[in-house]
Amino acid sequence: MDIIKPRTLSGFMELLPAKQAQMERMMEILRKTYASYGFAALDTPVIEDAQILLAKGGGETEKQIYRFQKGDSDLALRFDLTVPLAKYVALHCNELAFPFRRYQISKVYRGERAQRGRFREFYQADIDIIGDGKLDILNEAEIPAIIYKVFRGFGLERFQIRVNNRKILNGFYAMMELSEKSGDIMRTVDKLDKIGAEKVKVILMDDCGLSETQADEILKFIAITGTNAEVLAALEGYAGRNEIFDLGLAELKAVTANLAAFGVPEANFAVDLTIARGLDYYTGTVYETTLLDHPEIGSVCSGGRYDNLAGYYIEKALPGVGISIGLTRLFYVLDEQGLLNPELPSAPADALVLPMTAEPGPAIALAEELRSAGIRVQLYGEQKKFKQKMAYANKLGVPYAVLLGEDEIAEGKCSVKNMTTGEQLKLTPAEAAAHILAGMAANNGPVILEK
Amino acid sequence: MDIIKPRTLSGFMELLPAKQAQMERMMEILRKTYASYGFAALDTPVIEDAQILLAKGGGETEKQIYRFQKGDSDLALRFDLTVPLAKYVALHCNELAFPFRRYQISKVYRGERAQRGRFREFYQADIDIIGDGKLDILNEAEIPAIIYKVFRGFGLERFQIRVNNRKILNGFYAMMELSEKSGDIMRTVDKLDKIGAEKVKVILMDDCGLSETQADEILKFIAITGTNAEVLAALEGYAGRNEIFDLGLAELKAVTANLAAFGVPEANFAVDLTIARGLDYYTGTVYETTLLDHPEIGSVCSGGRYDNLAGYYIEKALPGVGISIGLTRLFYVLDEQGLLNPELPSAPADALVLPMTAEPGPAIALAEELRSAGIRVQLYGEQKKFKQKMAYANKLGVPYAVLLGEDEIAEGKCSVKNMTTGEQLKLTPAEAAAHILAGMAANNGPVILEK
Numbered sequence: 001m002d003i004i005k006p007r008t009l010s011g012f013m014e015l016l017p018a019k020q021a022q023m024e025r026m027m028e029i030l031r032k033t034y035a036s037y038g039f040a041a042l043d044t045p046v047i048e049d050a051q052i053l054l055a056k057g058g059g060e061t062e063k064q065i066y067r068f069q070k071g072d073s074d075l076a077l078r079f080d081l082t083v084p085l086a087k088y089v090a091l092h093c094n095e096l097a098f099p100f101r102r103y104q105i106s107k108v109y110r111g112e113r114a115q116r117g118r119f120r121e122f123y124q125a126d127i128d129i130i131g132d133g134k135l136d137i138l139n140e141a142e143i144p145a146i147i148y149k150v151f152r153g154f155g156l157e158r159f160q161i162r163v164n165n166r167k168i169l170n171g172f173y174a175m176m177e178l179s180e181k182s183g184d185i186m187r188t189v190d191k192l193d194k195i196g197a198e199k200v201k202v203i204l205m206d207d208c209g210l211s212e213t214q215a216d217e218i219l220k221f222i223a224i225t226g227t228n229a230e231v232l233a234a235l236e237g238y239a240g241r242n243e244i245f246d247l248g249l250a251e252l253k254a255v256t257a258n259l260a261a262f263g264v265p266e267a268n269f270a271v272d273l274t275i276a277r278g279l280d281y282y283t284g285t286v287y288e289t290t291l292l293d294h295p296e297i298g299s300v301c302s303g304g305r306y307d308n309l310a311g312y313y314i315e316k317a318l319p320g321v322g323i324s325i326g327l328t329r330l331f332y333v334l335d336e337q338g339l340l341n342p343e344l345p346s347a348p349a350d351a352l353v354l355p356m357t358a359e360p361g362p363a364i365a366l367a368e369e370l371r372s373a374g375i376r377v378q379l380y381g382e383q384k385k386f387k388q389k390m391a392y393a394n395k396l397g398v399p400y401a402v403l404l405g406e407d408e409i410a411e412g413k414c415s416v417k418n419m420t421t422g423e424q425l426k427l428t429p430a431e432a433a434a435h436i437l438a439g440m441a442a443n444n445g446p447v448i449l450e451k
Numbered sequence: 452m453d454i455i456k457p458r459t460l461s462g463f464m465e466l467l468p469a470k471q472a473q474m475e476r477m478m479e480i481l482r483k484t485y486a487s488y489g490f491a492a493l494d495t496p497v498i499e500d501a502q503i504l505l506a507k508g509g510g511e512t513e514k515q516i517y518r519f520q521k522g523d524s525d526l527a528l529r530f531d532l533t534v535p536l537a538k539y540v541a542l543h544c545n546e547l548a549f550p551f552r553r554y555q556i557s558k559v560y561r562g563e564r565a566q567r568g569r570f571r572e573f574y575q576a577d578i579d580i581i582g583d584g585k586l587d588i589l590n591e592a593e594i595p596a597i598i599y600k601v602f603r604g605f606g607l608e609r610f611q612i613r614v615n616n617r618k619i620l621n622g623f624y625a626m627m628e629l630s631e632k633s634g635d636i637m638r639t640v641d642k643l644d645k646i647g648a649e650k651v652k653v654i655l656m657d658d659c660g661l662s663e664t665q666a667d668e669i670l671k672f673i674a675i676t677g678t679n680a681e682v683l684a685a686l687e688g689y690a691g692r693n694e695i696f697d698l699g700l701a702e703l704k705a706v707t708a709n710l711a712a713f714g715v716p717e718a719n720f721a722v723d724l725t726i727a728r729g730l731d732y733y734t735g736t737v738y739e740t741t742l743l744d745h746p747e748i749g750s751v752c753s754g755g756r757y758d759n760l761a762g763y764y765i766e767k768a769l770p771g772v773g774i775s776i777g778l779t780r781l782f783y784v785l786d787e788q789g790l791l792n793p794e795l796p797s798a799p800a801d802a803l804v805l806p807m808t809a810e811p812g813p814a815i816a817l818a819e820e821l822r823s824a825g826i827r828v829q830l831y832g833e834q835k836k837f838k839q840k841m842a843y844a845n846k847l848g849v850p851y852a853v854l855l856g857e858d859e860i861a862e863g864k865c866s867v868k869n870m871t872t873g874e875q876l877k878l879t880p881a882e883a884a885a886h887i888l889a890g891m892a893a894n895n896g897p898v899i900l901e902k
Contacts, residue, residue, distance in 0.1 A: 004506045006542040006764040009498060009524070014539065016546055017491035017553070024492045036822045038800035038829025040468035041475045045572050046497060046558060047460060047517075055455045066498075066526075068519030070562050073460070075517075088465065091457040095467055097846040099833065101799060102468070107497060111521050121496050131833070138811055138832025145819075261815035313457040348552060349489035360589055364712035368596075371487045378489025381589025382550065382582070395548040 011112070011120035013328050018346035018397065023331055025344070025447045027105055029153040030125045030325070034103035037146050039127050042102040044084040046109075050076035053083055055312035064110040077109035081126045082309075082322070089130055090313035098132035099139065105327070117336070119328050128322030130309055135319045140285040140305050141255045143323055144269055145262035147289055147301050150325070155341065155446020158292040159300075161264070162272040165252045166282050166304070169273075171245025172221060172238065176214060184208045186276040189222055193274070193295075197223075222273050228256050231271040248284070255285055283307045287323055293450065297333050301325045334448060341449040347397040349378035351416075351436055354389055356405035363404045366414055366429055370402070373433035375440070393419055399443065400436050462563070462571035464779050469797035469848065474782055476795070476898045478556055480604040481576045481776070485554035488597050490578050493553040495535040497560075501527035504534055506763035515561040528560035532577045533760075533773070540581055541764035549583035550590065556778070568787070570779050579773030581760055586770045588705045591736040591756050594774055595706070595720055596713035598740055598752050601776070606792065606897020609743040610751075612715070613723040616703045617733050617755070620724075622696025623672060623689065627665060635659045637727040640673055644725070644746075648674075673724050679707050682722040699735070706736055734758045738774055744901065748784050752776045785899055792900040798848040800829035802867075802887055805840055807856035814855045817865055817880055821853070824884035826891075844870055850894065851887050 008014045015023060035041070050067050053076045066077040078084050081104045089100060105125040112118055127146065129139045144161045151159050173182040188203045197219055204215040224234045235249050252271065259269055277286040284305030291297055303323030310318050334340055351370060355363030360381060367379045378398070380389060393401045403415040408426065416432045417424040418439070427435060459465045466474060486492070501518050504527045517528040529535050532555045540551060556576040563569055578597065580590045595612045602610050624633040639654045648670055655666040675685045686700050703722065710720055728737040735756030742748055754774030761769050785791055802821060806814030811832060818830045829849070831840060844852045854866040859877065867883045868875040869890070878886060 003766065004503055004763055006503060006538045006761075007500065008538070008542065009496060009500060009526070012496040012498065014495055016543060017493065020492050020494060023494070035799070036827050038803075038827055040799035041471050042468065043471060043474070044465055045460060045463040047463065047560070047572060049458065049460060052455055052457060066519070066521055068517070070517055075460070087457045087459070091459065092467060097843055099831075101829065109498070121498060134833070136832035136834060138830065141811075142815075142830060258812055258815050261812045261819070263819050310457075312455055315454065348486070348491035352489075360592075361709055361712045364593075364709050368712070368714050376487050376489055378552065379589065379593060380550075381587035382585070383587060392548055 009120070011114040011118065013119055013122070013332065017348060019335065019340075021346045021348070022335075022340050022344065022447060026154060026327065026331065027123075027125075029447065030105055030150060030327070031103070033146065033149045033153050034125075034127050036149070037101070037127075037142070039101045039103040042085070042088070042104045043106065044078070044081075044088055044104070046077055046107065047075050048078055048084060048087065050074040052087055052313075053078060056083070064112055066109050066111055079110050080108050081106060081124050081324070082128070085126075085128055085130075086310035086318075087313055089318060090310040093314065093316065098130065099135060100130045101127070102130075103127045117329065117332055119332070122326060122328035125325040125327045126322060128309075128320050130318050130320040133317055133319070135321065137251055137254045140251065140321050141258055142262065143285070143287060143303070143321060144255070144259065144264050147287065147323060148262075148264045148268055150301070151289070155448040156291065156450060157268075158450055159268060160290055160292055161269050161301075162275050162288045162290065163252070163255060163269065164271065164273055164275040164286050165248040165255075165284055166276070166286055167244050167248025167284060168235065168252060169248075169276060171242040171248055174244060175238070175242045176217060178210070178214065181208055181210070183280075185210075185218065187278065189218065189274060190276055190278065192222065224273055228259075228266060228269070228271050231273070232256065251284055277302065277304050281306050285321065294333075294337060297330075297337075300330050339448050339450070341445050341447055343443070343445055343449075344447065345397070345399055345440070345443055347399065348376070349396070349398050350376045350440055351378075351400040351402050352393050352396065352398045353377055353379050353402045353404065355379075355381065356403055357409065362409050366402065366404055366432075369429045370433050370436070373437065375433060375436050399439060402432060460571070462565040462569065464570055464573070464783065468799060470786065470791075472797045472799070473786075473791050473795065473898060477605060477778065477782065478574075478576075480898065481556055481601060481778070482554070484597065484600045484604050485576075485578050487600070488552070488578075488593070490552045490554040493536070493539070493555045494557065495529070495532075495539055495555070497528055497558065498526050499529055499535060499538065501525040503538055503764070504529060507534070515563055517560050517562055530561050531559050532557060532575050532775070533579070536577075536579055536581075537761035537769075538764055540769060541761040544765065544767065549581065550586060551581045552578070553581075554578045568780065568783055570783070573777060573779035576776040576778045577773060579760075579771050581769050581771040584768055584770070586772065588702055591702065591772050592706045592709055593713065594736070594738060594754070594772060595710065595715050598738065598774060599713075599715045599719055601752070602740070606899040607742070607901060608719075609901055610719060611741055611743055612720050612752075613726050613739045613741065613750075614703070614706060614720065615722065615724055615726040615737050616699040616706075616735055617727070617737055618695050618699025618735060619686065619703060620699075620727060622693040622699055625695060626689070626693045627668060629661070629665065632659055632661070634731075636661075636669065638729065640669065640725060641727055641729065643673065675724055679710075679717065679720070679722050682724070683707065702735055728753065728755050732757050736772065745784070745788060748781075751781050790899050790901070792896050792898055794894070794896055794900075795898065796848070796850055796891070796894055798850065799827070800847070800849050801827045801891055802829075802851040802853050803844045803847065803849045804828055804830050804853045804855065806830075806832065807854055808860065813860050817853065817855055817883075820880045821884050821887070824888065826884060826887050850890060853883060 147161050173179050201215045204210045275288050282304035286304035288299035289301035305321040307319045309320050353367040367377045370377045401417040408414050413426045415426050598612050624630050652666045655661045726739050733755035737755035739750035740752035756772040758770045760771050804818040818828045821828045852868040859865050864877045866877050
């Protein structure tokens with residue numbers, strides 16, 4: 001038979017079991033945290049009608065999308081979870097209760113040029129809250145709490161949720177009579193971290209056609225920093241000159257007002273006037289999240305408030321607020337930076353039960369008893385030498401081996417070997433279960449370990 | 452703006468939130484059960500190189516597969532989880548510990564003609580145990596225990612795991628010098644349930660060219676029924692005439708010998724000589740699982756032992772045993788039959804916290820306190836009339852509403868309303884958490900409710 005060389009396509013993540021175990025932990029934390037805030041799990045097809053996915057059009061999307069014919073159908077793979085959500089809400093509008101809160105942790109597809117750390121298939125972990133016509137600002141205020149819980153759940157402390165409001169920016173540029181140029185200006189200002197204020201000023205004047213006074217005024221505005229109270233106080237100085245600005249400031253105050261009640265420490269939250277989120281889509285609060293020790297990663301959780309989720313599919317205005325975590329890229333970067341906790345058990349089982357007699361019955365019953373105590377147990381039935389069995393346990397990384405020979409069976413006990421320390425104890429099945437569970441509990445650290 | 456009518460492609464399941472909640476429960480039971488037997492979670496790409504997916508070729512697969520070009524690449528969507536597993540094991544062979552046990556619950560794609568209850572995108576929930584050259588029979592014996600735990604986990608009692616061994620069938624047809632015709636014979640015998648013994652006999656004689664004696668001998672063989680002990684005893688009567696048969700009988704005995712130790716009641720397990728599993732792929736134990744009250748559904752969990760997982764990709768022989776649950780179809784059928792437990796909470800939150808004051812701070816803090824007790828809480832901030840808030844709570848199906856007005860805040864309490872009974876209690880936050888958790892625990896029935 002001809003052999004075809006196996007390979008996985010480039011740009012597609014495929015993890016070995018120990019790494020996958022870490023990824024599964026992160027997904028479980030995401031699911032639990034999102035669910036704890038009352039978001040419903042949602043699952044939509046990977047394949048949709050291409051016309052529907054591409055309703056908005058736009059250059060990059062059209063180029064990157066996986067689109068193909070099957071029979072007479074013009075099909076495409078989803079490139080994000082927002083467009084399928086818009087379709088879903090438009091389609092099931094009458095059956096949903098609004099505000100409609102959903103989370104979705106699913107794969108999306110973008111045929112980008114392959115490069116290190118860029119994926120063509122990747123998970124997004126999204127939440128959105130969709131209102132029917134209106135949506136209270138409290139929803140926007142709640143988002144930082146959810147971001148905070150997710151990253152604390154991963155084990156991180158040194159991260160910052162950076163928040164701004166598009167109405168403040170739009171209002172500010174309107175005050176300066178620069179609304180028409182605001183898109184170009186925001187794209188330029190967005191480069192501040194990378195190229196510095198001097199170069200931003202040059203581009204604002206040369207490319208955007210601003211006067212030096214205007215450029216200075218903008219740089220002064222985005223240079224407003226300090227505690228949240230200080231930034232808000234500085235913004236008050238601009239109030240009363242533009243309605244949109246004032247509305248944005250009121251929203252920003254509402255979002256920051258209840259951080260303590262939501263349990264978000266000030267250290268993990270900052271009003272940051274440089275955050276714009278390029279898309280026209282956003283109309284209110286916008287969010288980015290950075291790891292303080294790894295600013296080079298960029299934002300690991302972004303999103304914002306929008307006014308019209310599903311305008312391509314339905315007349316009704318559906319405002320919402322949502323955030324997205326690019327989970328595959330986040331995982332890749334965390335792994336590359338060595339931030340995944342190597343101490344966490346990565347084996348598929350907590351205990352490997354090794355029958356040492358010809359008759360496997362007692363080992364089977366023991367394995368079942370340990371399982372019913374909540375232990376993940378693999379029964380090892382291969383006819384190998386003891387040394388080979390131990391080598392297997394070590395390669396698997398299983399923390400405990402449980403040996404059951406004639407002696408143990410006669411005594412109603414089993415021998416529990418701690419594979420890390422080498423300690424071996426003869427215990428009853430109930431004692432063995434308690435011993436293993438205690439070891440597992442002690443070994444239950446965070447997924448991400450800050451250095 | 453032009454409106455594009457939203458739709459979901461036919462053959463693609465997209466559930467409303469309450470139904471999705473049931474599906475999520477089933478997935479969690481599958482993940483936990485598979486993990487408890489020491490299977491590692493695996494995730495492989497949806498898109499693979501088409502040449503690799505189609506290495507085996509074969510008519511139906513080639514017709515149904517979603518295959519397309521992107522740039523110079525010939526791509527396809529996986530049509531099962533076994534071929535990607537074969538690729539994965541061949542590719543990562545040196546990094547894996549064997550036996551390698553993995554589970555995967557993922558979507559697969561088949562462009563079948565759309566018809567009721569047939570899906571083009573559907574979940575499979577698979578486990579496989581792969582050996583490196585050898586694999587002990589104990590692994591085949593363990594599979595019924597896992598199937599049993601999964602379906603009991605779903606809440607079912609009235610199901611039967613039906614087991615046979617391909618070596619017994621192959622050995623039997625070899626004894627009868629009918630090996631060459633065994634494929635045709637097994638396909639005919641497989642129709643026994645549908646068309647009856649008389650018609651099977653006619654086809655065996657007319658189409659397969661068997662003598663009446665041969666046909667009678669086959670019908671006599673597959674008519675062997677009774678308790679497992681009775682069937683095994685009857686099979687002993689054929690022993691000693693063919694090596695393959697004897698080996699199969701020894702395997703079947705080993706698989707049935709430890710059922711009690713594995714915790715599988717005899718009522719849920721039957722040796723059934725009519726089970727053949729059409730594929731040439733299987734070489735030993737084969738499994739099917741039927742719901743006793745719904746035989747029309749067919750097998751809801753099937754699989755078996757094979758000798759060569761990845762022969763298309765690697766020279767090394769990788770034997771294994773695996774089973775697959777067609778989860779999307781199972782869910783569809785259970786729902787259609789009205790077997791999904793309607794009593795289970797289907798709301799995305801256990802409690803809806805309603806601030807009744809202008810200042811949301813106390814309600815936010817209360818919601819966070821309930822969440823940290825393990826309750827899924829939605830905070831409702833919309834400015835609506837009380838009646839509308841209650842209508843929302845009812846539409847969402849949330850079991851508890853928690854009201855927080857001036858009076859409650861002054862007393863350090865909150866009003867917890869049971870949305871089913873209408874009972875309303877004024878409780879401290881800690882009492883409220885305990886009250887809601889107790890209600891949730893009482894409301895935690897099985898996913899599937901037998902009638």
